[in-house]
Amino acid sequence: MSDPVTTFKVSYPVSPSAGRLALLTMDNGHDHTKPTTLGVDALASLERALDEVAAQSDVKGLLLTGKPFVFAAGADLNQFADVSPEDARYGVSAGHDAFRRLASLEVPTLAAINGATLGGGLELALHCDYRTLSETAGPIAFPEVFLSILPGWGGTQLAPRLLGSRAALQLIIHNALSNNRMIQAREAFDLGLADRLLAPVDFLEQSLALLERLITGEETITRPAPDERHLDEALTEARKVADDRTHGATPAPYRAIDLVEHAARGGDLEEGRQGEIDAMAELVPARQAQASIYAFNLVQSRVRKQPWKPDAEPKRLQRIGVVGAGLMGSQLGALWLQRYQVPLVMKDLDQEVLARSQSTIEGELDKRVQRGRLDAAKAEWLKSVVTYTVDDADLAGCDLVIEAVVERMDVKKRVFADLERVLAPDAVLATNTSSLSVAEMAADLQHPERVLGLHFFNPVSAMPLLEVVRPPHVSDGTMATGFAAAKTLRKSGVQVADAPGFVVNRILMRFMGACGDAANRGNAFADIDDAIKGLGLPMGPFELLGLVGLEVGAHVLRVMHEGYPDRFPLDANFQMLAETGLPGVYDWDRGRVPYDEIRERWQVLEGAEPLTPDQIRTQALEAVADEARHMLDEGVVADARDIDTCMILGAGWPFFNGGICKHLDQIGLSEKLFGEPLVGPHDRAAG
Numbered sequence: 001m002s003d004p005v006t007t008f009k010v011s012y013p014v015s016p017s018a019g020r021l022a023l024l025t026m027d028n029g030h031d032h033t034k035p036t037t038l039g040v041d042a043l044a045s046l047e048r049a050l051d052e053v054a055a056q057s058d059v060k061g062l063l064l065t066g067k068p069f070v071f072a073a074g075a076d077l078n079q080f081a082d083v084s085p086e087d088a089r090y091g092v093s094a095g096h097d098a099f100r101r102l103a104s105l106e107v108p109t110l111a112a113i114n115g116a117t118l119g120g121g122l123e124l125a126l127h128c129d130y131r132t133l134s135e136t137a138g139p140i141a142f143p144e145v146f147l148s149i150l151p152g153w154g155g156t157q158l159a160p161r162l163l164g165s166r167a168a169l170q171l172i173i174h175n176a177l178s179n180n181r182m183i184q185a186r187e188a189f190d191l192g193l194a195d196r197l198l199a200p201v202d203f204l205e206q207s208l209a210l211l212e213r214l215i216t217g218e219e220t221i222t223r224p225a226p227d228e229r230h231l232d233e234a235l236t237e238a239r240k241v242a243d244d245r246t247h248g249a250t251p252a253p254y255r256a257i258d259l260v261e262h263a264a265r266g267g268d269l270e271e272g273r274q275g276e277i278d279a280m281a282e283l284v285p286a287r288q289a290q291a292s293i294y295a296f297n298l299v300q301s302r303v304r305k306q307p308w309k310p311d312a313e314p315k316r317l318q319r320i321g322v323v324g325a326g327l328m329g330s331q332l333g334a335l336w337l338q339r340y341q342v343p344l345v346m347k348d349l350d351q352e353v354l355a356r357s358q359s360t361i362e363g364e365l366d367k368r369v370q371r372g373r374l375d376a377a378k379a380e381w382l383k384s385v386v387t388y389t390v391d392d393a394d395l396a397g398c399d400l401v402i403e404a405v406v407e408r409m410d411v412k413k414r415v416f417a418d419l420e421r422v423l424a425p426d427a428v429l430a431t432n433t434s435s436l437s438v439a440e441m442a443a444d445l446q447h448p449e450r451v452l453g454l455h456f457f458n459p460v461s462a463m464p465l466l467e468v469v470r471p472p473h474v475s476d477g478t479m480a481t482g483f484a485a486a487k488t489l490r491k492s493g494v495q496v497a498d499a500p501g502f503v504v505n506r507i508l509m510r511f512m513g514a515c516g517d518a519a520n521r522g523n524a525f526a527d528i529d530d531a532i533k534g535l536g537l538p539m540g541p542f543e544l545l546g547l548v549g550l551e552v553g554a555h556v557l558r559v560m561h562e563g564y565p566d567r568f569p570l571d572a573n574f575q576m577l578a579e580t581g582l583p584g585v586y587d588w589d590r591g592r593v594p595y596d597e598i599r600e601r602w603q604v605l606e607g608a609e610p611l612t613p614d615q616i617r618t619q620a621l622e623a624v625a626d627e628a629r630h631m632l633d634e635g636v637v638a639d640a641r642d643i644d645t646c647m648i649l650g651a652g653w654p655f656f657n658g659g660i661c662k663h664l665d666q667i668g669l670s671e672k673l674f675g676e677p678l679v680g681p682h683d684r685a686a687g
């Protein structure tokens with residue numbers, strides 16, 4: 001569905017000193033929750049408004065601004081879905097035509113950047129002669145490369161001319177490829193994006209006053225030409241970042257860097273604009289951008305709607321408990337405390353663990369105070385409402401308790417049984433298990449309907465995904481509470497069935513199995529990692545194993561094997577890895593070289609031939625496709641879109657693959673294996 005249409009409204013305030021001015025305001029008739037986007041109709045509205053202004057010979061200057069909290073959020077992405085190269089070319093050219101008109105007005109123009117300014121919105125501002133920034137404006141970014149397109153309405157040409165190539169590449173490449181990092185007004189001002197940084201209280205008045213002074217000549221603004229002595233280094237660095245983050249799997253960053261280079265080397269502006277149009281006509285219809293639009297809609301819109309949420313009242317949480325105050329428990333405590341701001345009980349067996357947990361939780365609060373995100377007095381109050389205890393009785397009165405004790409069924413069952421003795425019958429019990437059966441954990445309880453899984457990922461504060469595990473006997477109210485918690489905790493909750501490994505670990509393990517098979521055939525770990533990174537994944541399987549830990553990896557494999565012995569064989573080499581007690585396969589002190597012990601003990605299959613990089617990738621993708629098919633057939637998820645959301649948000653798999661199912665469809669593998677795509681036209685999670 002497309003965004004509401006933005007219109008450009010003109011009014012004509014009269015300044016005693018400068019005369020008649022044109023005040024151009026972008027608005028889509030909604031509040032800030034529907035940011036102003038620039039679709040084809042909006043561009044037509046801009047052209048009409050500029051015609052009107054140009055026809056008034058007494059207008060002395062133009063000020064462009066947005067509605068409250070939003071300047072402009074750039075192109076309407078949905079208009080790019082399924083477009084032909086011709087339509088992409090037409091849409092991009094229309095933007096250039098309208099923006100060029102603004103730039104060629106004969107009177108001074110000033111963009112008063114009052115709020116969120118993204119992509120095409122920022123390009124629009126760059127077409128004005130001058131810019132002011134409100135101190136509270138933001139986020140500000142060129143997110144295009146993150147979406148496998150590029151700033152194609154003059155961004156790659158005007159940003160280097162104004163800011164220099166280093167700052168332009170920072171915005172267009174480095175930030176976009178750092179998980180779409182966005183900046184706030186101060187940083188934007190320091191980069192040179194605006195001529196003045198002004199207080200928000202009278203921002204528009206001050207911006208108008210500046211325009212008046214520029215018109216009367218009372219004030220002039222000159223900008224030094226950017227220093228391009230280090231251009232070659234900046235370009236090399238940007239190309240390296242593109243290689244590191246995408247491994248060449250999407251062309252967009254490279255095309256963007258080439259265009260920035262054209263501008264920074266003093267290339268012709270019109271040629272640069274044409275270069276943008278040509279690049280966009282190729283990039284927008286290409287599979288990477290189309291997958292990115294799909295992924296963007298999944299994580300921005302679909303997951304927020306929580307299509308799985310049952311129609312039941314969530315429980316109000318006024319007292320929360322965490323059992324097991326180790327690595328995960330402490331992080332969970334910190335998160336729930338900050339977001340719910342209600343009394344929290346942290347329970348463990350051991351006073352020493354509790355003391356460590358207290359310093360983790362308080363340290364998190366202090367960090368937020370230092371960053372200006374939390375009031376110091378509020379932080380002290382939050383610290384004062386946490387109880388650290390070894391006694392179950394202190395959990396009495398909790399409306400929800402989440403357990404994060406060791407990953408053992410007997411321990412978890414005992415914890416839940418103990419909790420049932422002290423909690424009210426309708427208190428919710430959640431488990432953070434990453435592999436055990438939630439139903440089995442609840443089986444002996446008096447009220448199994450109150451038990452669900454809330455599978456958080458480590459590190460908890462950074463990882464956006466929450467797998468909301470639905471065991472067979474859970475009540476709708478319990479699930480509604482889980483989804484409400486996801487919202488309050490600002491996590492992306494996705495419903496998954498109570499099956500081994502849920503989604504992320506299951507897909508990763510199957511993927512890992514296919515890669516392990518290559519190693520068993522004699523491929524070097526580093527060659528396998530490189531082959532897999534060619535898919536654009538953030539890291540190779542053996543690099544990832546170093547982060548997860550060899551023992552944890554072997555443990556998850558055992559759990560998966562118990563559930564699905566045929567597809568998750570107990571590989572002897574993997575079990576050997578866990579026995580070594582080493583942190584990972586690579587001895588990083590020597591570079592990306594395996595530990596000698598691992599190299600010596602790894603058994604290569606007799607007579608096997610190593611695979612080519614292409615064969616490794618195909619084998620890994622076929623394994624993932626097969627597992628995704630099983631998950632859909634078993635009902636582990638309602639729809640392939642759920643798998644994609646989980647892999648993007650829980651494993652960092654790239655937008656330009658649309659997670660993974662979209663990619664498998666795009667390259668024809670799903671059709672080849674199953675005769676149909678995995679992502680069907682109808683979203684089955686929506687009912």
Ligand code: NAI
Nearest residue numbers: 324325326327328329348349353404405406407433434458
């Ligand atoms: P951990 O070993 O750091 O912490 C477990 C804590 O539970 C320890 O402090 C231990 O003293 C305590 N404990 C054991 N029995 C207890 C009992 N009866 N009552 C109260 N406390 C008890 O383990 P970690 O890594 O935090 O894992 C906890 C859970 O979270 C496991 O189920 C694990 O599978 C899951 N998980 C772990 C992730 C990770 O990356 N470590 C990621 C996602 C889930």
